Structure formats: structure tokens, C-alpha cells
Amino acid sequence: MGIQVGGRRGGPMSDPNVIPFIDICLVLLIIFMIVVTVLIAQVGYLSKLPPRAQTQTPPSASEQIVIRVTSPCGPGQLSSCRVFINREEVPPGQLLGRVQQIMQGRSTQMIFFTADDDVNYENAMRILDVVRQGGARNIGILTEPIGATASESMGSPATVQ
Amino acid sequence: MPSVFKRWRSEPLEVTSDPNVIPLIDVTLVLLIIFMVITPMLQVGAAVQLPMTTHPEEIKREEKQLTVSLRHDLSVYIGDTRYATLYGDLSKFEAKMKELNARNPGRQVLIKADRRVKYGDVRNLMKSVQASGFANVGLIVDKSRRS
Incomplete structure (x- = not known):
């Protein structure tokens, strides 16, 4: 005889045992x-795409901060990425401190972000994450490849080796 | 008693x-x-493996948002519908984006790109989004639990 639930002593048990069913439900x-609460949260980085026809009146180069990620920067190899802030190369490990230093006292500073074509997207996002963590709130993403005519006037390195 | x-x-x-x-x-x-x-x-947009980062900001869900997905095979989706292949028939995608922008300008575009694609692919997609007249983009990632 199984578990006696609701069965009257002696008589046959007519109720099905629903307890395991309730457990599963x-x-x-x-x-x-839990899945719904995880899915409902949407996270990412808000940024601006600066209009393309901005080259006529470029802001003064000293105010421009361009962060550039160059290859090799394959999938899962964040340490192999080379990161430049304007012309200065910064090791990925020191990037956070450097960005914090730049953002100190000027939280509205626009920071432009770009990366080489070969850079893995996830690595680029990880570096963008560090930039945001350093306090940058206004992030602009340059859509033209660096080294094109538009970006040279923006005070960013054309070729850095 | x-x-x-x-x-x-x-x-x-x-x-x-x-x-x-x-x-x-x-x-x-x-x-x-x-x-x-x-x-x-x-689930909005195509199924992609989002990049994992540690400190992303929360992007509130809104009616006006437009989700553009870039899958690993470089197919481009607007919402749940496949529109084009990057480097292929992207003009169809741009035409649709322009139409959406004309109907309701100033929408925020959320880009869901696969973590395995190259940044250049995403940049070309953003270029196309920009050419369609959108300026506000959000790059959607996944928050990694380990720091």
C-alpha cells in the first residue's frame, strides 16, 4: 500500500495523490x-553615433579623447589587445586608472570609442565596459575606420605601430 | 469543555x-x-550569444526601442524578422530602417550582436544604422555573474 493520504481508515482511497504533482508545478x-526576472533586465551601453558630416568644424583636438583598440585581439584574449588613449598606449590592466584620471572633475566629457576591424566584438565591449566603469557617461562610437580622412582631424592616431 | x-x-x-x-x-x-x-x-530580436561584461548599465525597456540583431552568420534582424545579410543585401535593411525612422524619428536603436563577430562587422552595421538617420544606439550585452 502506498502513502495514505486522505483515505478513510479501512475504506478504499478515491482521491489521487496530488502532492508530487504540486511539487513539480x-x-x-x-x-x-526566475527566468522571467533574469530576462526582463536588459543591460548594455548607451552611446551616440556622432553625425558623419562633422568634419567641417572639428572641436579642438586637445578636448578630444579617442579610445582605440587595435589588433591582435582575438576571441577570449583580452590581454593581447592594445589600447590607445589618443596617441598614448595604455596596457589593458592600467586602463581603468587612466580613464578615471581623465574623467576626474569632468564627468560630462565625451569619449569617443573605436576599434580595429579585426578586434573581437566581445573584447571591444569589455574595454568599453572598463571605460564606462572609469566614469565615462557620454560615449560616442566612431563609425568611420580610424585613419580615414574624417578621423585624422579628430586628433586620433592615423597609424600607430 | x-x-x-x-x-x-x-x-x-x-x-x-x-x-x-x-x-x-x-x-x-x-x-x-x-x-x-x-x-x-x-525575448526581443534574434537569438544571439551576447558578449559578457561586468559593469553594464541598465537600459530600460520602452515601446519605442528598435532592436537590431547581428547573428554569428552575419544575418541582420530588425525585431524578430530577418532583413539582410551584412555585406550582402544591406540596402533592403537600410530602406526599412529609413522607413521606420521617417514614420517615427528619434527612436533608440538597440544593437544585439553576437560575441563571436568582429568589431568591424558591428561597426559596418552601426554605419548603416547611422546612415538611416538614427543617432542613439545601445549596445546590448549580458551581465557576467563573476567579476
Whole structure:
């Protein structure tokens, strides 16, 4: 004889045993509730795409901060990425401190971000994450490859080796 | 002795010790079905492996947002519909984006790109988004649990 639930002593048990069913339903319910709360949160980086026809009146070069990520920067190899702030090369490990130093006292400073074509997207996002963590809130993404005519007037390195 | 107990004692065989769980099952099943229906609706855009970062900001969900996805095979989606392949028929995508921008300007474009693509691919997509007249973009990532 199985578990006696609701059975009257002696008589036959007419109710099905629903307890395991409830258990499974509750567990499923909890799983779905957790999945929903995880999915509902949407995270990322808000940024601006500066209009392309800006080359006629470029702002003064000293105010421009361009962060550039160059190859080799394959998938999962964040340490192999080379990061430049304007013309100065910064090791990825020291980037956070350097960005914090730049952002000190001028939290509205626009920071432009760009990366070489070969750079893995996730690595670029990780470096963007460090830049944001350093206090940069206004992030502009340059859509023209650096070294093109538009970017040279923006005070960024054309070729850095 | 209070009279209540007297009444209970008068019919000893009718006492059931189990709580009535049927309403609980009903409510649980209804909630379960609601969550099962809601869960697939929360996924906007194509299925991609998002990059994992540690400190992303939260982007509030809004009606006006437009989700553009770039999958690993370089196919481009607007919302849930596949529109083009990057480096292929991107003009179709741009035409649709321009139409969307004309109908409702100033929308925020959320880009969901696969973590395995190259930055150049994403940049070309952003260039196309920019050419369609959008200026506000959000790059969607996944928050990694380990820091």
C-alpha cells in the first residue's frame, strides 16, 4: 500500500495523490519566475553615433579623447589587445586608472570609442565596459575606420605601430 | 469543555487531517501557464550569444526601442524578422530602417550582436544604422555573474 493520504481508515482511497504533482508545478513555477526576472533586465551601453558630416568644424583636438583598440585581439584574449588613449598606449590592466584620471572633475566629457576591424566584438565591449566603469557617461562610437580622412582631424592616431 | 469540541467529537470518522490542496493547484497551474506564455514574449530580436561584461548599465525597456540583431552568420534582424545579410543585401535593411525612422524619428536603436563577430562587422552595421538617420544606439550585452 502506498502513502495514505486522505483515505478513510479501512475504506478504499478515491482521491489521487496530488502532492508530487504540486511539487513539480511549484518547482516549474519558481523556475519560470526566475527566468522571467533574469530576462526582463536588459543591460548594455548607451552611446551616440556622432553625425558623419562633422568634419567641417572639428572641436579642438586637445578636448578630444579617442579610445582605440587595435589588433591582435582575438576571441577570449583580452590581454593581447592594445589600447590607445589618443596617441598614448595604455596596457589593458592600467586602463581603468587612466580613464578615471581623465574623467576626474569632468564627468560630462565625451569619449569617443573605436576599434580595429579585426578586434573581437566581445573584447571591444569589455574595454568599453572598463571605460564606462572609469566614469565615462557620454560615449560616442566612431563609425568611420580610424585613419580615414574624417578621423585624422579628430586628433586620433592615423597609424600607430 | 467548550461546545465546539463536543461537536467535533460527535462525528470522529469525518475528521480529515489533510488541507484542501485543490485551490492551491488551480492557482499554481494558472500562474505557471501565465509565466510560460510571458517568457518567450520577453525575448526581443534574434537569438544571439551576447558578449559578457561586468559593469553594464541598465537600459530600460520602452515601446519605442528598435532592436537590431547581428547573428554569428552575419544575418541582420530588425525585431524578430530577418532583413539582410551584412555585406550582402544591406540596402533592403537600410530602406526599412529609413522607413521606420521617417514614420517615427528619434527612436533608440538597440544593437544585439553576437560575441563571436568582429568589431568591424558591428561597426559596418552601426554605419548603416547611422546612415538611416538614427543617432542613439545601445549596445546590448549580458551581465557576467563573476567579476
